[in-house]
Amino acid sequence: MSADWVRVCALSELLPGETTVVWDGDTPILVLNYDGDIYALEDRCSHEEFELSAGPFDAEEATIECVLHGSKFDVRDGRALNAPAYTPVVKFPVKVEDGAIWTCDDRS
Template identity: 40%
Template sequence: MTIDLGALDDFESGRAYPVDVPGRRLVLVRLDDQVYVLSDRCSHEDFPLSEGEVDVVDRTIECARHGATFALDTGEPQSLPATHPVERWDAVVEEGRVKVVGQ
């Protein structure tokens, strides 16, 4: 199942956006023409990653609560206190629309 999240132009590069899909909330990060989609919950303390900062150089997102960082391309934790990855979703851009492959 593929879910349309919106027009690529609606997502500014370098920012995190919460997006809702049936049954869960995700965080979408656009870096230029690349789009990353992760679960919007930090694996350390269930805080929204969409409220955190995006590091465009390291391609990570930081949890605003305790500073844990996660790789945008894998969801793997890059710093403590998180020790477990967050779920990563496959995203594609087709005809200017961002789509995520449902799990």
């Protein structure tokens, strides 16, 4: 992994069911707390690149829905669950260190 980690926020600032967005360079990263586990996805729908963060996060189903055309994605692995999106959203690494959440765009 060549990228540097980006600090998202304190772990205590992202409660279960909450989301936030950080940037790693030009990459928007959607960070979610699903039932105490933190996940990071590119904040860009795989259908037409709309911001996923504009849509609702279903913290029971672990899905986020793109508001543009209604595709849902599993926040744990980014896979598309229904049309019109078929390809997964890019998933990024997450770590919790020093009481804070970190992520990065690890594509070189």
